[in-house]
Amino acid sequence: MTLLRLEPRGEASRAMVYATPLLAVALTLVSGFLLFWAMGFDPVKALHAFFIAPLMSLRGLGELAVKATPLVLCAIGLAIGFRANVWNIGAEGQLTLGAITGGGLALAFYGEGGWWLLPLMIVAGMAGGALWGAIPAFLRVRFNASEILTSLMLNYVALHLLNYLMHGPYRDPDGFAFPESRLFEADSVLPLLVAGTRVHLGSLFALLAVGLGWFLMARTFIGFQIKVIGLTPTAAGYAGFNQKKIIWLTLLLSGALAGLAGLGEVAGPIGQMNPTISPGYGYTAIIVAFLGRLHPVGILLAGFLMALSFIGGEAAQIALGLPKAITGVFQGMLLFFLLATDVLIRYRVRFGAKRAVVGRAVA
Amino acid sequence: MSSPPHRLELRGITKRFPGCLANDQVDLVLRPGEIHALLGENGAGKSTLVKIIYGVLHADAGRIQWNGQDTHIPDPAGARRLGIGMVFQHFSLFDTLTVAENISLGLDQPGPMDALSARIAEVSERYGLSLDPRRHVHNLSVGERQRVEIVRCLLQDPKLLIMDEPTSVLTPQEATRLFETLRRLAAEGCTILYISHKLEEIRALCDTATVLRGGRVVGSCDPRRETARSLAEMMIGTELSTPERLPQGEAGAAKLQVRHLSTTSDNPFATNLKDVSFEVRAGEILGIAGVAGNGQAELMAALSGEALVPDPASVAIEGRPSGHLGPRERRLLGLAFVPEERLGRGAVPELSLSENALLSGYAREPLVRSGLVHFGRARSYAERIIGAFNVVTHGHRAEARSLSGGNLQKFIIGREILQKPRLLVVGQPTWGVDAGAAAAIHRALIDLARSGAAVLVISQDLDELFVLSDRIAVLFHGHLSESRPTHHTSVEEIGLLMGGLFNHPPDEDEE
Numbered sequence: 053m054t055l056l057r058l059e060p061r062g063e064a065s066r067a068m069v070y071a072t073p074l075l076a077v078a079l080t081l082v083s084g085f086l087l088f089w090a091m092g093f094d095p096v097k098a099l100h101a102f103f104i105a106p107l108m109s110l111r112g113l114g115e116l117a118v119k120a121t122p123l124v125l126c127a128i129g130l131a132i133g134f135r136a137n138v139w140n141i142g143a144e145g146q147l148t149l150g151a152i153t154g155g156g157l158a159l160a161f162y163g164e165g166g167w168w169l170l171p172l173m174i175v176a177g178m179a180g181g182a183l184w185g186a187i188p189a190f191l192r193v194r195f196n197a198s199e200i201l202t203s204l205m206l207n208y209v210a211l212h213l214l215n216y217l218m219h220g221p222y223r224d225p226d227g228f229a230f231p232e233s234r235l236f237e238a239d240s241v242l243p244l245l246v247a248g249t250r251v252h253l254g255s256l257f258a259l260l261a262v263g264l265g266w267f268l269m270a271r272t273f274i275g276f277q278i279k280v281i282g283l284t285p286t287a288a289g290y291a292g293f294n295q296k297k298i299i300w301l302t303l304l305l306s307g308a309l310a311g312l313a314g315l316g317e318v319a320g321p322i323g324q325m326n327p328t329i330s331p332g333y334g335y336t337a338i339i340v341a342f343l344g345r346l347h348p349v350g351i352l353l354a355g356f357l358m359a360l361s362f363i364g365g366e367a368a369q370i371a372l373g374l375p376k377a378i379t380g381v382f383q384g385m386l387l388f389f390l391l392a393t394d395v396l397i398r399y400r401v402r403f404g405a406k407r408a409v410v411g412r413a414v415a
Numbered sequence: 416m417s418s419p420p421h422r423l424e425l426r427g428i429t430k431r432f433p434g435c436l437a438n439d440q441v442d443l444v445l446r447p448g449e450i451h452a453l454l455g456e457n458g459a460g461k462s463t464l465v466k467i468i469y470g471v472l473h474a475d476a477g478r479i480q481w482n483g484q485d486t487h488i489p490d491p492a493g494a495r496r497l498g499i500g501m502v503f504q505h506f507s508l509f510d511t512l513t514v515a516e517n518i519s520l521g522l523d524q525p526g527p528m529d530a531l532s533a534r535i536a537e538v539s540e541r542y543g544l545s546l547d548p549r550r551h552v553h554n555l556s557v558g559e560r561q562r563v564e565i566v567r568c569l570l571q572d573p574k575l576l577i578m579d580e581p582t583s584v585l586t587p588q589e590a591t592r593l594f595e596t597l598r599r600l601a602a603e604g605c606t607i608l609y610i611s612h613k614l615e616e617i618r619a620l621c622d623t624a625t626v627l628r629g630g631r632v633v634g635s636c637d638p639r640r641e642t643a644r645s646l647a648e649m650m651i652g653t654e655l656s657t658p659e660r661l662p663q664g665e666a667g668a669a670k671l672q673v674r675h676l677s678t679t680s681d682n683p684f685a686t687n688l689k690d691v692s693f694e695v696r697a698g699e700i701l702g703i704a705g706v707a708g709n710g711q712a713e714l715m716a717a718l719s720g721e722a723l724v725p726d727p728a729s730v731a732i733e734g735r736p737s738g739h740l741g742p743r744e745r746r747l748l749g750l751a752f753v754p755e756e757r758l759g760r761g762a763v764p765e766l767s768l769s770e771n772a773l774l775s776g777y778a779r780e781p782l783v784r785s786g787l788v789h790f791g792r793a794r795s796y797a798e799r800i801i802g803a804f805n806v807v808t809h810g811h812r813a814e815a816r817s818l819s820g821g822n823l824q825k826f827i828i829g830r831e832i833l834q835k836p837r838l839l840v841v842g843q844p845t846w847g848v849d850a851g852a853a854a855a856i857h858r859a860l861i862d863l864a865r866s867g868a869a870v871l872v873i874s875q876d877l878d879e880l881f882v883l884s885d886r887i888a889v890l891f892h893g894h895l896s897e898s899r900p901t902h903h904t905s906v907e908e909i910g911l912l913m914g915g916l917f918n919h920p921p922d923e924d925e926e
Contacts, residue, residue, distance in 0.1 A: 271787055271788060272786055272787055272788065273777065273783045273786055273787065273788050274786065275788075276770070276773065276788055279766070280763055280766070280774065283763050283764075283765050283766065284759055284760075284763045284764070286756070286759055286760045287759060287760050287761070287762065287763045287774060289721050289742075289760075290719065290721060290742065290752070290754055290760045290761065290774075290775070291742065291743075291774045291775050291777075292720065292741050292742030292743035292744075292745075292746065292778070294741070
């Protein structure tokens with residue numbers, strides 16, 4: 053006898069599309085409460101340190117924006133691809149390449165820069181990310197190789213490339229052989245937007261990306277083609293939409309946005325090149341994209357939530373001595389609960405058994 | 416006076432799905448040895464009722480009696496134990512396995528393979544269903560595949576055999592042989608529940624008919640005493656207007672010329688076209704008949720531009736070589752196209768009707784301006800289609816999948832016709848569409864041709880082709896026969912061509 057049954061709704065519930073992310077957040081908090089309690093911490097204090105304390109100061113809010121910036125930039129691009137069934141898992145590598153190309157310019161023109169250097173770095177960063185996105189696009193269009201695998205594997209190639217550069221050409225000549233570059237000069241650092249914080253111009257780019265991403269998907273014919281290809285590829289073929297063109301477009305676009313995010317990190321809060329540019333922004337952005345329902349505004353909100361999990365994790369480590377893995381645990385729980393509660397969009401939960409077999413009544 | 420118990424008796428069967436009442440207090444009585452037709456438009460509740468009988472679905476209310484005993488049918492295996500067999504419209508066979516292996520997979524207790532093969536041979540012999548148990552399914556024609564499904568049921572010695580639209584994939588000759596088999600089964604006392612909306616065939620085959628409309632039983636009759644027209648009117652509940660064929664005017668210039676078109680495909684199960692040539696002229700309707708899987712899909716793809724052909728000149732639209740052009744360019748030349756699959760090719764299920772109007776309408780209607788979608792115009796275009804073709808829906812915001820098959824087809828055909836094409840290619844225009852919508856669709860296609868466009872109809876439904884076409888040709892194993900004027904040919908002659916009896920260069924495909 054079953055106590056819980058899932059009953060098909062017949063049509064997807066609009067309300068649940070918006071409600072399940074909130075439900076997932078609530079379930080994560082409840083589980084976090086139990087987890088902290090089981091580990092012997094005061095759960096109220098721990099949750100406060102994790103989720104509330106970081107938001108109580110201007111500096112904290114600024115840090116939130118700083119962390120959210122690369123997540124949102126990457127996720128906007130990824131989401132547009134995901135809508136077209138182009139599964140770019142390589143934002144991490146594209147971000148790294150953007151840092152390598154854009155940051156490389158800062159080092160190349162060290163001491164001879166000018167007002168033109170920063171715009172050039174931005175362009176170079178986007179081009180680097182797009183170049184890294186072009187590789188899986190080419191392999192998919194030409195050889196039908198799964199972009200999931202190729203883009204994922206290129207993440208490791210990008211990381212090794214960065215490591216090589218940090219131990220060779222990019223290394224600070226006066227840095228005692230530490231794998232770090234010189235600190236970028238003022239003309240190659242993104243200007244700060246809010247005094248007393250580290251919020252930089254990149255955050256404005258992220259907001260711009262949210263707006264343009266929305267416009268692309270909601271208003272343009274390209275966005276319509278992306279939607280149709282993602283929902284029903286055969287209907288797109290019937291309509292005469294060029295699937296290869298869309299694969300190229302989405303991978304170049306998401307690569308460029310990830311590259312911009314990478315450049316924003318090295319020319320922003322980091323201020324130099326080093327071997328650990330990203331704590332996994334490119335991967336976390338995948339969660340952000342889905343948590344935000346692949347919708348630009350949703351992604352903006354989800355970006356802040358995930359940023360909070362990074363900052364809260366750090367804060368909880370410092371305040372309570374929680375292990376570092378706590379950030380990953382919370383991110384994982386959030387994605388897990390989101391995927392689990394998504395079943396509510398198409399099914400409703402009923403309590404108590406009706407009659408023997410009902411579960412298969414799905415025509 | 417006592418009569419033998421009914422084979423199956425349903426009383427007050429009710430089944431509700433979210434948002435719709437699929438069966439409402441349905442009563443049905445099936446007697447031993449009768450061939451009983453279940454008639455109704457799409458969405459009338461036939462499939463739901465049959466699924467309840469076969470244990471796939473469960474009624475919310477009502478009683479089922481089997482041979483006079485109250486019973487509960489928990490699942491298809493339970494139905495088979497009672498002696499209920501079902502042949503579905505879509506076969507569930509594995510292409511790469513043999514007939515015997517496929518049948519063995521569908522049996523609850525298959526036993527050793529040799530004994531099974533012997534039984535298959537015996538049963539198929541007895542009922543005139545010639546079938547070699549050792550052949551692989553991918554080599555079988557559609558009619559033969561259906562025999563595999565029927566034999567699979569017969570091996571379980573059924574007392575009730577349910578046939579869901581069995582002739583939709585058969586040539587007329589194959590259908591005649593199937594009817595002989597069914598009559599022999601009925602003579603032996605097996606009850607047959609026959610679902611179809613081909614009215615002539617129900618009149619020829621069935622002893623009783625129960626008519627469903629909107630989930631309720633609206634009548635039962637002896638179909639042999641009715642006309643096809645009166646049966647159709649019972650089904651749709653109003654008077655039927657059949658399209659009247661005006662005499663064809665003078666055929667004009669060739670709008671579509673296909674010359675020596677051959678295709679190759681990576682898919683081993685595709686039927687390649689072999690040296691297909693024909694033309695469609697302004698003002699005429701050319702029908703292409705043929706059993707499914709004889710190259711229709713490949714021909715459709717080569718005409719729409721979804722598959723490009725190596726020699727551009729082998730497909731010419733308005734005299735221009737077009738074999739190398741994609742769907743968008745061909746649309747700009749004046750082609751409109753209605754694919755066989757409505758949901759999933761002709762329309763995106765999850766998108767609204769205005770977005771689906773944009774799907775193909777972008778090419779010939781001013782719906783996109785400098786890369787931006789003009790949603791206002793897409794909406795009014797969708798509304799024009801809905802109005803002009805009487806599409807029953809709650810508006811342009813409705814998702815395509817919320818429409819019934821007939822209404823969605825009216826929408827898609829309307830979307831193509833309102834683009835004022837000079838050439839329209841339609842696949843299976845009324846497959847699975849109710850009688851009322853089918854008549855409207857036929858009317859629209861004839862009007863389009865009479866207004867000077869060329870129309871090509873590819874269909875498996877011979878009745879439809881004889882209603883619509885000025886000329887008919889037949890596709891068989893990728894070859895196309897010469898076309899003949901409709902009034903100089905007969906269903907029998909076309910049926911023989913559909914079985915492959917026409918002259919073409921011999922090739923390796925022949926058996």
